[in-house]
Amino acid sequence: MDLLVNLYSRRMAALAQRVAGVDATIRVALPPELHILQDWVRENFSEYWVSELTAALAHQPPGCLVAIVSGEVVGFACYDATARGFFGPTGVAESQRGRGIGLALLYHTLAAMKARGYAYAVIGGVGPVEFYANAVGAVPIESDGEDIYQGLLRVRPGQGQ
Template identity: 75%
Template sequence: MDLLVNLYSRKLEELGERTTGVEATIRVALPPEMHIIQNWVREHFSEYWVSELTVAMAHQPPGCLVAIVDGKLVGFACYDATAKGFFGPTGVDESQRGKGIGLALFHRTLVAMKAQGYAYAVIGSAGPIDFYKNAVGALPIPSDSEDIYQGLLRIKKPLVED
């Protein structure tokens, strides 16, 4: 299900207030770091997300933010990867979840989108729907189970014989 976020909503400001104490540095990724971020995303998430990350990094400024704790990459969030105005993909290392890093990445990415002139953000095929609804009041976009990812080419893994 796709969700819509109003970037002029008071809830976005409130999210910023709730994430001010997060103990991670959140910043725009730098192009020379792309291979590090790609390898990290490949290891922790998926090759599909590596593809989206690569597209987001090709923009100027890069459409990828990173979360760093003690000099180590622990999370990322992209926008304008699969389509203009889309938030995601995004992810946080399992060991760092529950510390507000995902919320801080979400907030800072939406603020970056707003600064580039977007009034709304689309969260395509949103995984944790309640997370986004609670964070910024994201609303479901009505559809007949159709989205931009419909018909996406997938790699089929061969069956392993015993």
């Protein structure tokens, strides 16, 4: 299921206040960090997300933000990876979840998209619908079951991720 977020919603301003005190540095990823981020995403998430991260980091400016705690990567969020106007993928290390880092990444990434001229963001292939609905008022996009990921090549069992 895909969701739509209004980047001009008052919920964005409210989210900015909620994440102001998050104890992590959120910043744009730099191209020389690509190999580090690819390894981290591969270890913590999936090879598919490594591909999307790589695409997002190839943009100028890069379409990927990272969360850093004590000099270590603890999360990331991308935009314009699979399609223009799409938020994601995004993820936070299991050990860091529940500290507001995911919300901070969401806010800063959506704010970057707004600064680039987007009025709306699409969150594609969403798992945690309630998270996004509560955080930014994301609403489902009606669909007949077809989306950009339809027909995505998948690895066969026993061939890795």
